[in-house]
Amino acid sequence: MDIRQLREKGLYYTQIGEELGIDPRVAARYCGDAPPAESRSKSPGILEDHKEFIVARMAEGVSNAVVMLRKLRERGYEGSVSTVRAFMAPLRAQHRNYPVMRYETGPGEQMQVDWGEFGKIVHDGKVRRLHCFVATLGYSRYMYAEFTVSESLVTLVDCHKNAFEYLGGYTKNILYDNMPTIVQISSSGEKIINPKFNDLAVMLGFTARFCRIRRPETKGKVESGVKYVRYNFWQGVRFRNLDHLNEQMKRWLMLEANARIHGTTHRMPSEMLCEEDLIPLIETVSFIIAADPRRKVGKDCLVSYDSSKYSVPWQYANREVSVIDSGAQVRIFCGGELVAEHRMAPEKHSVIMSPEHYKGIPRARRQDILGGKQIMVDNFDEVQQRSLKEYDDFEGGEF
Numbered sequence: 001m002d003i004r005q006l007r008e009k010g011l012y013y014t015q016i017g018e019e020l021g022i023d024p025r026v027a028a029r030y031c032g033d034a035p036p037a038e039s040r041s042k043s044p045g046i047l048e049d050h051k052e053f054i055v056a057r058m059a060e061g062v063s064n065a066v067v068m069l070r071k072l073r074e075r076g077y078e079g080s081v082s083t084v085r086a087f088m089a090p091l092r093a094q095h096r097n098y099p100v101m102r103y104e105t106g107p108g109e110q111m112q113v114d115w116g117e118f119g120k121i122v123h124d125g126k127v128r129r130l131h132c133f134v135a136t137l138g139y140s141r142y143m144y145a146e147f148t149v150s151e152s153l154v155t156l157v158d159c160h161k162n163a164f165e166y167l168g169g170y171t172k173n174i175l176y177d178n179m180p181t182i183v184q185i186s187s188s189g190e191k192i193i194n195p196k197f198n199d200l201a202v203m204l205g206f207t208a209r210f211c212r213i214r215r216p217e218t219k220g221k222v223e224s225g226v227k228y229v230r231y232n233f234w235q236g237v238r239f240r241n242l243d244h245l246n247e248q249m250k251r252w253l254m255l256e257a258n259a260r261i262h263g264t265t266h267r268m269p270s271e272m273l274c275e276e277d278l279i280p281l282i283e284t285v286s287f288i289i290a291a292d293p294r295r296k297v298g299k300d301c302l303v304s305y306d307s308s309k310y311s312v313p314w315q316y317a318n319r320e321v322s323v324i325d326s327g328a329q330v331r332i333f334c335g336g337e338l339v340a341e342h343r344m345a346p347e348k349h350s351v352i353m354s355p356e357h358y359k360g361i362p363r364a365r366r367q368d369i370l371g372g373k374q375i376m377v378d379n380f381d382e383v384q385q386r387s388l389k390e391y392d393d394f395e396g397g398e399f
Contacts, residue, residue, distance in 0.1 A: 003030045046079040047087055054087060063092055064231045071236070108277030110138035111171040113160075115151055115179070116226040118234060123149050123242055124328065125346050133159040135167070136225040138175075140272030141262045142167065143225050145233075145253065147245050153181045154324050157200060169278030174201075175209045183210055205279060228257065242328070294320045301357060305330060307348035311357045312340040 006016045007027075017024035047054075050072055062068055065085040069077075072084065116132040128149035133156070136143045144163040148155050156179070164170045178185060182197040191210055201208045233252045239245040258269045265272065295303050297316050302309040305323045312321065312332055316339055324331040325344070332340040342352050 003027050007031055045083075047077070047083055050075060050077055051087065054084070055091065058088065058091055062231065062235055063088070067232050067235055105138035107139045107275050108171050108279070110173045110175055111167075112136050112138060112175045112225075113163075114177050114226055116230060118147065118230070121149065121242060121245075124344060132226065132229055133163070134225045134229060135159075135163040137167065137171065137269075137273070137276055140269050140276050141265060142258050142269040142273045142276070143228075143253065145225070145229055145249055145257075147242060147249065149242065149328060150325075151179075151181060152325065153194065153197065156181055157197070160200075164281045167276075167278065168273075169276075169280045170204065170206055171276075171278060173207045173209050175211065177211050182208070232256070294322055296320050302351065302353070303332060306345075308345040308350045308352065310340065310342050310345075311353040313357045314361045 003016055003020065006019060007013075011019070013024040013027045013031075016022075016027045020027070053072070053075065054068060057068060057071060062071070065081055065088055068088065069081045069084050077084075113133070113135045116134060118130040118132055120127050121130040122128075131148050131151050132145055133148060134143060134145045144166045146159060146162060148159065160170075176182065178191070182194045184192045184194075193208065198208070233249065233256075237245070237248060239248060258273075260269075261267065262269055295305070297303045297312055297319055299317050301311050301314045301317045303312060303321055303323065306325070310323075310330055310332065312334075316334055319334060321339065322333045324333065328344060330342045330344055331338060332342075340354070340357065342354070345352050
């Protein structure tokens with residue numbers, strides 16, 4: 001007699017088991033009455049409480065597992081970066097890729113330079129676009145970066161000077177994307193280099209090279225550098241102003257960017273820097289580039305620029321000068337010599353005058369020069385309206 005027949009007679013599975021010498025649970029399963037096997041409860045993984053956070057941060061653009069790990073540590077995560085990386089891998093957007101041959105350069109051969117856009121910042125009371133200049137040495141991957149509020153030619157040259165000083169020199173070749181400030185593409189596809197920038201390259205002795213059009217991946221090292229700044233330094237950074245932001249950048253470059261084990265070289269950029277055969281920067285080299293046509297100083301020692309006026313020492317009245325705008329400052333040169341430096345006027349139609357520029361003026365010229373004009377001190381914290389009599393009374397007639 002089989003199990004079902006015994007069951008139909010009203011026997012319990014225990015009795016059926018005794019009758020047939022089998023486990024009662026086997027009899028129950030045979031008849032289809034056994035409860036479903038209890039699945040072993042799977043304990044939640046170490047990442048379980050953080051998955052929603054990771055998905056949200058990835059939606060905001062955080063795709064670097066090391067950066068994500070740093071943020072998870074703040075939430076109490078104690079697992080490894082490999083667990084984070086494994087979870088993030090299938091969530092990353094799939095990009096269309098095509099093969100590109102890696103081009104490695106020897107020590108001192110090449111530096112790559114590019115700009116990155118980082119939103120906007122309030123600077124000197126104005127909303128300005130925030131840019132990041134990044135320079136990467138091709139051999140060691142040692143990098144320099146700084147934030148600016150301009151991509152002008154003058155700012156670009158200033159950034160080169162700062163980079164060369166930071167790196168301890170420069171390479172024989174510098175590779176650029178096709179920046180409109182230094183290269184223009186003609187209708188025939190010919191690249192026309194800005195003559196002022198070309199003069200600087202010739203003077204310093206480096207060759208400016210440019211990426212193939214629409215193939216910025218040929219400049220991969222610095223492209224990676226810009227992304228590294230964006231996804232490692234930039235995310236979560238807090239700053240009071242541009243200077244504070246750049247202070248944090250210098251610290252990050254020293255303690256992290258140039259102190260990490262690079263994924264390609266498997267060495268620290270800071271260790272490889274000493275192997276770079278860089279061209280030393282000569283202290284006497286001038287980085288002056290006149291972005292504007294020459295301008296004539298008025299008899300009142302003021303020069304017009306961008307709808308405002310700026311003072312120069314009275315000895316330069318009626319002479320020709322060059323005005324350099326770096327985005328944050330206005331610098332005035334005469335014969336290659338820096339004669340005046342001011343912060344950019346906070347608004348148009350301002351008259352920015354430094355009291356130092358008017359010391360020692362002959363009495364015969366005071367009326368022409370001072371004429372009751374308003375003086376705005378460089379730090380913009382004080383605006384003074386002084387009469388000629390006040391200047392006469394200051395230090396016995398000279399100020």
